[in-house]
Amino acid sequence: MGRMAAVGTVGALAGLGTLGQGLIAPALASSKSQGASQKAEADLSPPPQKSSHVLMDRPTDWSDATTYNNFYEFGTQKSDPVRHAPGRLKLRPWTLTVDGLVGKPKTYSVDDLFQLATLEERVYRMRCVEGWSMVIPWAGYSLSHLISRAQPLGSAKYVEFTTLNDAQMMPGLSSRVLEWPYREGLRMDEAMHSLTLLTLGMYGKPLPAQNGGPVRFVVPWKYGFKSAKSIVRIRLTETQPVCSWHLSAPHEYGFYSNVNPSVAHRRWSQATERRIGEDSLFAARRPTLPFNGYAEAVESLYRGMDLRRNF
Ligand SMILES: Nc1nc2c(c(=O)[nH]1)N[C@H]1C(S)=C(S)[C@@H](COP(=O)(O)O)O[C@H]1N2
Numbered sequence: 001m002g003r004m005a006a007v008g009t010v011g012a013l014a015g016l017g018t019l020g021q022g023l024i025a026p027a028l029a030s031s032k033s034q035g036a037s038q039k040a041e042a043d044l045s046p047p048p049q050k051s052s053h054v055l056m057d058r059p060t061d062w063s064d065a066t067t068y069n070n071f072y073e074f075g076t077q078k079s080d081p082v083r084h085a086p087g088r089l090k091l092r093p094w095t096l097t098v099d100g101l102v103g104k105p106k107t108y109s110v111d112d113l114f115q116l117a118t119l120e121e122r123v124y125r126m127r128c129v130e131g132w133s134m135v136i137p138w139a140g141y142s143l144s145h146l147i148s149r150a151q152p153l154g155s156a157k158y159v160e161f162t163t164l165n166d167a168q169m170m171p172g173l174s175s176r177v178l179e180w181p182y183r184e185g186l187r188m189d190e191a192m193h194s195l196t197l198l199t200l201g202m203y204g205k206p207l208p209a210q211n212g213g214p215v216r217f218v219v220p221w222k223y224g225f226k227s228a229k230s231i232v233r234i235r236l237t238e239t240q241p242v243c244s245w246h247l248s249a250p251h252e253y254g255f256y257s258n259v260n261p262s263v264a265h266r267r268w269s270q271a272t273e274r275r276i277g278e279d280s281l282f283a284a285r286r287p288t289l290p291f292n293g294y295a296e297a298v299e300s301l302y303r304g305m306d307l308r309r310n311f
Pocket residue numbers: 065068069070071072073126127128129163182210211212223224225226227228229230
């Protein structure tokens with residue numbers, strides 16, 4: 001996983017230039033002060049992982065990734081989030097609280113989060129449980145950086161994530177489609193895995209409202225709904241957190257929800273996917289990969305587990 005970090009660092013240097021100026025002023029200053037040698041090194045060594053199966057795919061166009069979204073707090077149509085979230089969802093001031101079974105609970109501002117660790121660019125596949133996928137260059141850092149700071153207690157076994165619950169900003173909350181606030185959860189080892197990204201940007205820009213700005217997390221080997229948007233709280237718990245989708249339909253949306261082509265959703269196969277942007281009349285659906293292509297990195301987390309039962 002040290003190698004993942006190296007991939008990220010190269011991307012971070014490339015991506016920083018286009019991030020919102022005010023937001024990353026400190027990061028820019030520090031990369032400048034480290035001088036040209038670091039820049040040259042970054043340019044000269046694209047790590048091999050850049051061209052492994054994980055990162056080969058062409059990124060989805062920004063225009064697709066920011067207009068075809070699931071964010072039920074703004075409505076259930078794919079075009080609702082871009083129509084209703086920008087402007088209405090106030091991205092500043094914003095705080096994210098880390099608490100629960102930790103020695104050092106703390107509330108962070110978005111600026112605190114931007115400065116907590118070096119932003120990395122990570123190009124991840126995103127596979128929605130509905131059967132479509134994208135490839136998105138996120139900007140962020142391993143969530144483990146944030147969780148470690150809180151000094152988890154030995155009793156902490158799970159992590160619960162909670163999205164903002166503000167009816168003024170989120171017109172979709174008047175619908176009973178889910179029980180609000182939107183909540184998700186991971187096992188502690190999943191949350192601490194270096195692939196799990198605390199996400200503050202995409203395509204070198206701050207995270208747009210419709211994609212879960214100003215802060216979300218992304219777990220690339222799980223179905224997209226696990227990656228909760230616009231989060232305000234991260235709570236460490238002893239028991240498995242209640243998750244909104246699991247709560248609404250436990251037989252269709254398991255707690256784990258690892259991408260698994262051989263375990264069908266109750267109402268459709270998960271063997272293939274439609275890559276957004278490739279859907280011409282003749283474009284073939286792509287085969288869905290176990291753990292969304294991240295099996296090598298994550299399958300050891302589930303050793304000995306029955307992944308059909310623990311879907
Ligand atoms: N709070 C919140 N987070 C959410 C959702 C949502 O409705 N509310 N939808 C999920 C689903 S189903 C998917 S596929 C991804 C989509 O992320 P994207 O729009 O950035 O591609 O966000 C996930 N996170």
